[in-house]
Amino acid sequence: MAGLLPKNLDLDLTLLRDLLALGQAGNLSQAARHRGITHPAFGRRIRALEDWAGTALVERGSRRSPLTDEGRKLAAAARQIEAILRNTRAVLAHSPEQALQTITIAAGRTLSHTLLPRLVADIRDACGDMIWKVKTTSLRPGLEMLRERWADFMLGHAPEGAMPPGMEDLLSCSVGRDALVAVSAPLVSGYPKYAVPQSPSQPRVPYLSYAPGMALGAILDNVLQRQACRDRLFTIYEADLADSIHAMVRQGVGLAWLPLSLIREDLLQGRIVRAGAKTEDIDIDVRLYTRQATLEDARTRGVWEAVSALYG
Structure with missing residues (x-):
């Protein structure tokens, strides 16, 4: 595909989804597998996107992050584009409540009315409208909700001590102090x-x-x-x-x-x-928690990518 995407042509959304997959996977090989194509073909598609953007989007050779600052900006724009398209389709279908995705978040009682509103507003700016279901709780019950998949995310103050059993794949991102x-x-x-x-x-x-x-x-x-x-x-x-x-x-x-x-x-x-x-x-x-298994769903993966880009 390299050389087939001049800057004066419309951008294929497939390439933007490739970029989002790369940001989530962390390297070209895993992203290519996720997208169901070979590593060389995936690399050509990313280079074609860079040709269109006129700048490097991938931090090649870096172990810190697969995307450059410009790549992260374009990925954030890609998430917004997908959210706009989803919401527009819902409006056209005259049933927006059926098309909106639902995110369930467990949150500490204090955080639910101090930090959570700002966090949700930031995610909505990046991902578009969603239905947010908030369950107020304390730390241990909130982690249990994550383990049993009763919640997609948990917002809490950084806990002391070891995680409970069955939480070996727990992920977290600092979202405030x-x-x-x-x-x-x-x-x-x-x-x-x-x-x-x-x-x-x-x-x-x-x-x-x-x-x-x-x-x-x-x-x-x-x-x-x-x-x-x-x-x-x-x-x-x-x-x-x-x-x-x-x-x-x-x-x-x-x-x-x-x-x-x-x-x-x-x-x-x-x-x-x-x-x-x-x-x-x-x-x-203050950290947002989720599990690796939860991110197998594109719905929650998009939210996690947005949070990582905004705060990580």
């Missing part, structure tokens, strides 16, 4: 009503904690166990919802570590205040 911040209701002076204890001699402080099984709780406990302050905290409230703990902090009940994404506005308005130094904030990674 957050931080756990020690906070308290303020005194009239603006100082915290409850501050993080800095030494064993300080009085014990009432503590609002996460329920067992929550990723935020596991991350926080792992850090606090290494600090002297943990023995000076006594739990008076436990919840599996950060919003509930947030409400109790505002009522002045105790000290808590809450996601910055959840409390940023309250901090700016002074409704709650920091209970420790900013340098002691606990950075946390």
Whole structure:
């Protein structure tokens, strides 16, 4: 096909699908097998696409990524083109709800209304309209949903420790950052009503904690166990919802570590205040998880490719 695709001719969508396959497979040989053609023929088709684009699209010899920056830009455009065509076909058929693809995502309760809306909006820009079904859950049940294929993806804070059995093919991509911040209701002076204890001699402080099984709780406990302050905290409230703990902090009940994404506005308005130094904030990674087996479906593979291109 090389030399058969002058720049003044319309572009064959087959070549764009070749590029998407290459971006997903990671090398020419695997992409050729996926597309059902020989390696040399696939290489000629990619070179023909490069001739049309007028630039290199493949990072030949690189182990980092099969596509150049220009290749990733064209692949993102290809996903949008396919999404536009799918949606247009649905409109022409007068039944868009039947043609739209459904994506099921399990998400932490806090992330479902902090980071998830932005993530879905970014994916829609890249992949077009889809039906999104969100199941709010905590880390372990969310991973179980992935394993049993009750969910295509899971959005969660990076877990501590080993993955559960049967998750050897788990894939993840970082899609955001957050931080756990020690906070308290303020005194009239603006100082915290409850501050993080800095030494064993300080009085014990009432503590609002996460329920067992929550990723935020596991991350926080792992850090606090290494600090002297943990023995000076006594739990008076436990919840599996950060919003509930947030409400109790505002009522002045105790000290808590809450996601910055959840409390940023309250901090700016002074409704709650920091209970420790900013340098002691606990950075946390937010990741989107899926399984290799899930990506056998073109529907979920397209979403994963978009996320990898946007955030990876």
